[in-house]
Amino acid sequence: MERTQVPQDAQQTAPALLLRNATVIDGAVNQPVPALDVLVEHGRIQAVAPTGTLPLPATAGPERLRVLECTGLTVLPGFFDCHVHVSTRPDADRFDTLMAPESLLTLRSVPVLASTLDAGITTARDLAGADSGFRSAVEAGHVRGPALQIALRILSITGGHGDWRTVGGTPLDSGPGAGVVADSPAGFVRATREVVREGADWIKVAATGGMSSPRSAPEAGGLTEAELRAVVQEAERQGVVGVAAHAQGTAGIAAAVRAGVRSIEHGYLVDGPTLQEMGERGTYLVPTLSALTRPAPEHGPPHEVERRHRMRETALERLSAALTSGVPVALGTDAGIAPHGRNLRELALMVRLGLSPAAAIAAGTSVAARMCRLDDEVGTVRAGMRADLVVTGVDPLTDIAALGDPDAIRTVVRGGRIVRHTDVPSDAGRERAA
Ligand SMILES: [Zn+2]
Incomplete structure (x- = not known):
């Protein structure tokens, strides 16, 4: 070849x-x-x-x-992947990652960026991990990769999906992708300003717990609606593209939508009334089916294996209803949790859940561009x-x-x-x- x-x-x-x-x-x-x-x-x-x-x-x-x-x-x-973590590897060992120098973690992302581009992705939204150096390096042509919009860090409540500390308080997640923990509307305004200072295009919030998070299950609440509103308002004031809410449980998804976030990430247990509100508001759904349908990690922590088994079938049903409800859907894989460089496998997964092939292509192109406010370009x-x-x-x-x-x-x-x-x-x- x-x-x-x-x-x-x-x-x-x-x-x-x-x-x-x-x-x-x-x-x-x-x-x-x-x-x-x-x-x-x-x-x-x-x-x-x-x-x-x-x-x-x-x-x-x-x-x-x-x-x-x-x-x-x-x-x-050129396609979009609206949910990637280019600096994360699905097979990464947490201990190895903790012990690795920053340079190794960054350099390991170089082939990831290239394989993402080679898979047909010309624009990617990195929803935690990549800092503004990644975005600049691609733009300057130092590395081959898709154009990047970045969120840098996830904003989380104490004990929430972005709080990766041990019970004793030792951070397990340091460096540019570490979560920002806050616990009040004012605290989250400050956290928003902090990631904007670091160059964020998007603000990512943990509106619920997650599959992998040590203390916060997918159905558990994250930021309160008042805290979410404070983030949305400050994000608008700062002129970023929008707020992306990691949201898996029904109540947390609903709160994030009411607070006015621009995109719901995962949306696994979304219900009918919230789908209707998303349709009215034009809230985007990024269903990350590549992550949902991947096999549970063999050596993963037992709570993650259990959550994946427990949620998968219901989530597929709910997302199938969502994809055929008319809410705007943008392609995102959660590569970094899902494999890198196979991003467009997501298209067939969306079609399996009820999108037409043409609508899946739009989700990966024109609709994604609109969500990222790049549709003039x-x-x-x-x-x-x-x-x-x-x-x-x-x-x-x-x-x-x-x-x-x-x-x-x-x-x-x-x-x-x-x-x-x-x-x-x-x-x-x-x-x-x-
Ligand atoms: Zn993610």
């Missing part, structure tokens, strides 16, 4: 790029349109038009214009948009599961630049993986 990994040098100007004779799924309407040319210049989509009808740049030549023959291939917008294949694109040999509308195999992603374009290109036919890749 020939795989070109183009070094990204932000200063260097990329040649214009013509994706010729592609079928285009634009991410918004999602009716595939065959036989289109997509012309990219200066990092943006200049035009999308029937094959052969575009006037090519006057000085066209191999250094000025690269042509990708896309006959039989489909071009989609990315998420659709349209003239004027930033050229973040994915080229695949599979037909995503008839075989959505195939997109979950990174070998099906032939080409990734980010900001008009080819950042991954492989000439292996996607079918061969799939046979090998099977």
Whole structure:
């Protein structure tokens, strides 16, 4: 397999790029349109038009214009994963992590970022762990990876999902991803300002306990509604993108929605009345099915194994109702808990729970872009948009599961630049993986 990994040098100007004779799924309407040319210049989509009808740049030549023959291939917008932890590994041993120097943890994230990009993800929202250095390093081209929005830390009550101290008070979670613990509306205003100071695009709150948290089960309450409101208000005042609420139990999800958070993460036990309110308010749901459906960790703590067994079936039922209720759904995997670099497996899981393949693609493109307030820039294949694109040999509308195999992603374009290109036919890749 020939795989070109183009070094990204932000200063260097990329040649214009013509994706010729592609079928285009634009991410918004999602009716595939065959036989289109997509012309990219200066990092943006200049035009999308029937094959052969575009006037090519006057000085066209191999250094000025690269042509990708896309006959039989489909071009989609670059995808979003709206819930990742690039600095966390699903197989990580907590003791090893505690004892590791910061540099090792950071450098281990370099291939994670690359594999996320290679899986077709051109924008990711990291919901705890990555600090602003990750975002800057990708933007500057020091490492290959998706553009990042970051939350840095989770805001949690004492004993809640972000409080990783031993009973004696020893922190088990230090460094940039450690939770911020507070216990009053004023305390959470301050915590919000603290993560904004560190460069947060999003504020992440623990509205309930969680599967892995040592003292706080998924059904347990996290921030009170008054505390959640204080965070939402301060987040608006500070002009961040929004508040993302880790919320698994029914009451905590409802409180977060009433308080006005922008996204519900997981949403496992969401009920009918809250779904209705989410629909009215336009609250986004990020169902993280990749994390929910992964096998319970073999050597995980017994409480986590028990919670996963206990909740899984009910959560799948509730989320199936949610996905077909019309609330806006954005793709997010919880990679870091779920495996990295297999992000688009989430598409098939969403389809299994009732989304159409086209709606699942929208969840990973145009809807995710809207949630992240980036829909003027990315998420659709349209003239004027930033050229973040994915080229695949599979037909995503008839075989959505195939997109979950990174070998099906032939080409990734980010900001008009080819950042991954492989000439292996996607079918061969799939046979090998099977
Ligand atoms: Zn998470």
